[in-house]
Amino acid sequence: MRRGSKLAPLLLLLGIGATDAEPAPPLPEIDLIRVRKAARLMELWSGDWLVHRIEHIQLGDEPTGPKRFEGDxxxxxxxxxxxxxxxASAYHLSLHISYPGPQDRAYAQARGRSPGGMIMIHGQPNSLPQGRVPGDWTDGCIAVSNDEIEFLWESVGDGTAIEILP
Structure with a gap:
């Protein structure tokens, strides 16, 4: 985990305030993030259990189809x-996705292009005082609300698999 305990996100998830008598059990380790682009949905999995869903994710300006080249x-x-x-991101926290992989590089290189990079899950622009930028607006990243990226920051460790589906 990045910072803090796993307990705080679970309390937030369950809506339990600090005044409750019994502490909630810790959030299970997240071992898979599954993104369903068409549904604008992010799922957090622990083993065979879906433990959290984030709806209304925002994608690149051209959300249909896989990323092939820098700037697409x-x-x-x-x-x-x-x-x-x-x-210290230009957005409210960011988590780097290991794109491009070897197949992405080979596809772009065979066509004399760069596959791009610096694909992140991030919050909203730091310059936005509140709320969310409307619609799909990133250059290929996955944007969520600032509260949601804080939850992810606390819950998702380096090495966590991410599966991005059409």
Whole structure:
């Protein structure tokens, strides 16, 4: 986990306040993030258990189809991992997705292009005082609300698999 305990996100998830008598059990380890692009849905899995859902995710300006090249504004599709986090991002926290993988690089290279990179799960722009940018607006990243990226920051460790589906 990045910072803090697993307990705080679970309390938030369950709506339990600090005044409750019994502490909730810790959040199970998240070992898979599954993104369903068409449904604008992110699922957090622990083993065979779906433990949390984030709805209304935002994608690249061209959300249909896999990312192929730098600048195509598409969100990748495939299996990657979260490999590092950036607390000083231009967005409210960010988690790096290990795109491009070897197949992504080979596809782009065979066509004389760059596959791009720096694909993240992130919050909203730091310059936005509150709320969310409407619609799909990233250059290929996955955007969530600031509260949601804080939850992910606390709950998802480096090495967590991420599967991005059409």
């Amino acid at each position: 504004e598409r969100t990748p599709e495939g299996r990657y991992e979260i490999d590092w986090g950036n607390p």
